[in-house]
Amino acid sequence: AQSVTQLDSQVPVFEEAPVELRCNYSSSVSVYLFWYVQYPNQGLQLLLKYLSGSTLVKGINGFEAEFNKSQTSFHLRKPSVHISDTAEYFCAVSDEDNYGQNFVFGPGTRLSVLP
Amino acid sequence: DVKVTQSSRYLVKRTGEKVFLECVQDMDHENMFWYRQDPGLGLRLIYFSYDVKMKEKGDIPEGYSVSREKKERFSLILESASTNQTSMYLCASSFGEREQETQYFGPGTRLLVL
Numbered sequence: 001a002q003s004v005t006q007l008d009s010q011v012p013v014f015e016e017a018p019v020e021l022r023c024n025y026s027s028s029v030s031v032y033l034f035w036y037v038q039y040p041n042q043g044l045q046l047l048l049k050y051l052s053g054s055t056l057v058k059g060i061n062g063f064e065a066e067f068n069k070s071q072t073s074f075h076l077r078k079p080s081v082h083i084s085d086t087a088e089y090f091c092a093v094s095d096e097d098n099y100g101q102n103f104v105f106g107p108g109t110r111l112s113v114l115p
Numbered sequence: 116d117v118k119v120t121q122s123s124r125y126l127v128k129r130t131g132e133k134v135f136l137e138c139v140q141d142m143d144h145e146n147m148f149w150y151r152q153d154p155g156l157g158l159r160l161i162y163f164s165y166d167v168k169m170k171e172k173g174d175i176p177e178g179y180s181v182s183r184e185k186k187e188r189f190s191l192i193l194e195s196a197s198t199n200q201t202s203m204y205l206c207a208s209s210f211g212e213r214e215q216e217t218q219y220f221g222p223g224t225r226l227l228v229l
Binding site: 009034036041042043044045046049090092103105106107108 | 119148150155156157158159160205207217218219220221222223
């Protein structure tokens with residue numbers, strides 16, 4: 001079974017500064033990896049996903065993430081954040097053999113962008 | 116655009132009541148999911164369904180049941196609501212094909228059990 005760790009429960013950062021939200025996973029098989037964002041009082045919205053191919057994945061709102069198989073990581077980055085990026089971010093993993101029926105989510109990282 | 120809708124955004128129920136949470140998706144997705152979201156715990160899978168009338172238990176099925184009579188609709192049932200079921204409930208759906216693994220989420224239902 002796979003698992004996901006998000007080491008930082010909260011990340012405060014000033015507007016226009018860069019940010020990295022960390023995600024590590026464990027799995028015995030090949031995986032699909034995802035980042036979702038949840039704005040206050042809303043459901044989750046897909047930011048980006050890694051299924052195969054290039055390990056650098058670009059998503060919406062200027063976010064990108066890099067899949068590192070040797071370090072079992074999928075960290076999310078943005079070079080310059082805005083106030084509107086304040087939200088909770090979830091990393092998720094789904095294994096290649098399970099046809100999307102078994103997502104495992106991390107506990108989430110709350111990003112607070114300060115003026 | 117994929118659309119997943121949930122019948123209520125906010126719900127207040129009393130202990131012991133039977134509660135129905137409805138979820139509808141409009142993209143002919145095979146898979147549908149019910150999660151609950153609690154602070155510090157992230158999302159935990161309650162049940163999922165990969166076809167009409169098919170269901171599988173997730174990580175925390177106790178106290179819940181589900182129904183999927185039509186492909187587009189997946190219902191979560193709390194047979195006898197308890198205060199520890201106060202939570203945010205999120206429905207999701209996905210195609211189920213190997214290269215289409217994305218889950219699409221509804222806006223959530225915030226349930227308060229008094």
